[in-house]
Amino acid sequence: MHYRLFTVVLMAFLLGGCEYLNQLANESAEEFFAKAYEEQLMTSPETLTALGRRERYGEWDSYAERDMDMSYRMAQRQLEELRGLSYDQLTPENRLNYDLFERMLERQIERNRWRLHTYPVNQMFGVQAGIPALLINFHRIDSEEDALAYIERIRGVEKLLKQVNVLLQKQQKEGIFPPKFVYPLVIGTSERVLSGKPLNKKDDFDNAVYADFVKKVKALNLDQAKTDKLIERASNALLLQFSAGYRQLIGVLRDLESKATEDDGVWKLPDGEEYYNFQLRSYTTTDMTADEIHQKGLEDVKRVHAEMDELRKQVNFRGDLQAFFKFMRSDKQFYYPETDAGRQAYLDDTQKIIDAMEAKLGEQFITIPTSKLKVKRVEKFREKAAGKAFYSRPAPDGSRPGIYYANLSVMADMPKYQMEALAYHEGVPGHHLQLAVAAELEGVPEFRKLSNFTAYIEGWGLYSEYLPKEVGMYQDPYSDFGRLAMELWRSARLVVDTGLHSKKWTRQQAIDWLIENTPNPENDSAKSIERYIVMPGQATAYKIGMMKILELREGAREQLGENFDIRKFHEVVLQNGAVPLDILESLIDEWVANGGN
The missing domain is CATH 1.20.1270 (Substrate Binding Domain Of Dnak; Chain:A; Domain 2)
Incomplete structure (x- = not known):
């Protein structure tokens, strides 16, 4: 006992x-x-600023x-x-x-290992456009100290761009150059950053950074003498260090341009095939090979073509699918005017689409984020080289809303029939909903709120273009065509991205393939191919991610039967933040094993 x-x-x-x-x-x-x-x-002052924090507020990331x-x-x-x-x-x-x-x-x-293989100056996310974008969109001025930090950042541009120049020259020694087409684009952006008074007194407008600083400082309502002194210091920093940094960068870029080649894919780089395989693994979070992704793209393009052909018949269009594509590219009814009024109409109508979808979110989601969403035109200094649409996260402290940027530099690249799909992708239920829900998660480490797995994030964005159809959106058949056109675009990316970087396609070959197989305008096709060239592998993540989410959803529906609840499925997907696709599959499997509870 x-x-x-x-x-x-x-x-x-x-x-x-x-x-x-x-x-x-x-x-x-x-x-x-x-x-x-x-x-x-703490190693990234720019990330700290984007998060609304003040540590290292007058500094730039180091190259x-x-x-x-x-x-x-x-x-x-x-x-x-x-x-x-x-x-x-x-x-x-x-x-x-x-x-x-x-x-x-x-x-x-x-x-x-691949740090030299990334192009730090490129037309999509290069440092030359990132400098003014961070100052204008992220550097808040709520005090005199914040204004002084802004001035320190202006002064620090020369040092920052010297570091970039050293990196570019080191890449040159290793035989690593962006393709020749990149240089006029990034030089043009750099020259536009230097436009406007006081940097160019011949211009009849203010420099974008200068105008931003003046507006923010005047809003502080300091005494006039102090305000004038701060503006003078910012002006001097722009004329000296800021201008010098950009002019040195432009000089280095012009020199490199003379040595660059027309070869486009990263196969041309040292160990280029191995680098591209790393990029595919990193972006898709799978072990799919370039050949497997290429074939998957060809098969999916064929499937979407069949759906589009059915829609062509529905609207009684006489002619084959190619003729229908040409009609959608060229008919004026599908485009806003190339005017300021046309651009404002696009922004206003996009906001209406988002408002209508927000009213229906409760039908498909349990958790609705509190963060606000703003639709904004891409700034003129970077619109010529930027993508057609992108999203910027809200600040965790609520000081800055989520922003859906629409590139309205060429209205012919932004057809009306794609407006709904774009708004759903960048706004709700796409990036804004997903990233804002992640930012508002409770009881998880901070890194989970900001994790960045592209296949999950962009897969969700593409999946979100489809979701609204299930709650009665896309009433206009041409808008539904736009949804299919956007999906086709992502399927085609699987083909052209691997074509460029693995199968040694030329830029023109890839553009021609897009024009032949999609309804997108020629200029849009060219800009897109140029994007895929400088961001190898990234474009494949969208469709791979969407396919996995749909596969998991339909698998769960089949296993759970009448116990399947789309709102609960989305809750599991969203409440864990961005994760690799294999981990997402494990989470859904666990949810299904628990009976969908």
Whole structure:
């Protein structure tokens, strides 16, 4: 009897000790996630600013080799520390946190090998456009100290661009150049950044950065002498360091342009095939090969063509699908005027589409974010080279709304029939809903709120173009054609991205293929191919991600039967933030195994 009692007491003691050890393991893990992610954030002043924080407010991210080396070593150290945690003692939630953080660090470490293969100056996301974009859209001025930090950033442009120039010249020595077409675009953007007074006194308008600073400083309502002094200091910094930095960059770019070639795909780079395979793995979060992705694209293009042909018959169009494409490209009824009034009408009508969809979100979603969404035209200094539409996250503190940017530089590239699909993709239920829900998650580490797995994020965006059809949107058959055209565009990306970077297609060959197989305008097709060339692999993530989400949804529907609830399915997908596709599949499998609860 005494032996039994002793055994019971001993077991209780051991179990209590295990619980205590498990608690310590989870506390250590949570402390690590918070500390490690904060350490990473502190290396990027620009990310801190985008998050609405004031640390390192007058600084830029560094392109210096020593700082890149430091970030690489930090990632290696953090991965070693992470793997020192007691994984088996973690809660399911912390195991998920562990798996995600490990995946992020592994990707960061592997990417270091390819740091010279990324083009830091390009027409899509290059530093030359990123400088004014951050100052204008993210650098808030709520105090005199904020204004001084803005001026410090203007002054710091010369140092920043010197670092970029060194990197460009190091790439040159390794035989790494963007294709020749990139240079006129980025030089043009850089020259436009220098336009306007006081940088160019011949212009009859103010420089975009100068105008932004003046507007923000005047809103502080400081005494006039102090306001004038701040504006004078900003003006001097623009005329000196800012201007010098850009002019030096333009000089380096002109020199590199004379040495660049017409070859487009990254197959031309040292170890280009291996680099492209890394890009595909990184963006799709799968092990699909370039050939598999290419074939998947060809098959899906054929499927969407068949659906579009049915719609062609529905609107009683006489002629084949190619003739229908030509009609949709050229008929004036589908385009806004190339005027300021036409551009404003586009923005106004887009807002109406978003408002109508927001009223229906409750039919498909449980959690609706509180963050606001604003529709805005891409600024003139970067619109000629920028993509047709993109989204900027809201600030976590609510100080800045989510922004859907529409590129209205050429209205012929923004047909009315694509407006709905674009609004749903960039706004709701697309990027704004998904990213805002992630930002508002509770009880998860900060890195989960801001994780960036492209196949998930862009797969959700493309899936969100389809979702509104299930609640009665796309009433106009031509808008439904636009939805199919946008889906076709992403299917075609699987073909042309792999064609360019794996099968050695030329830029013109890829443009011709798009024009032959999609209804998109020729100029839009050319700009898109130029985007895929400087962002190898990224464009494949959209369709791969959408296919996986639809596959998981239909699999869950089949297994759960009448217990399947689309709102609960979306809750599982969204409430974990952005994750790799294999982890998303595990989460959905677990939800299905629990009966859809």
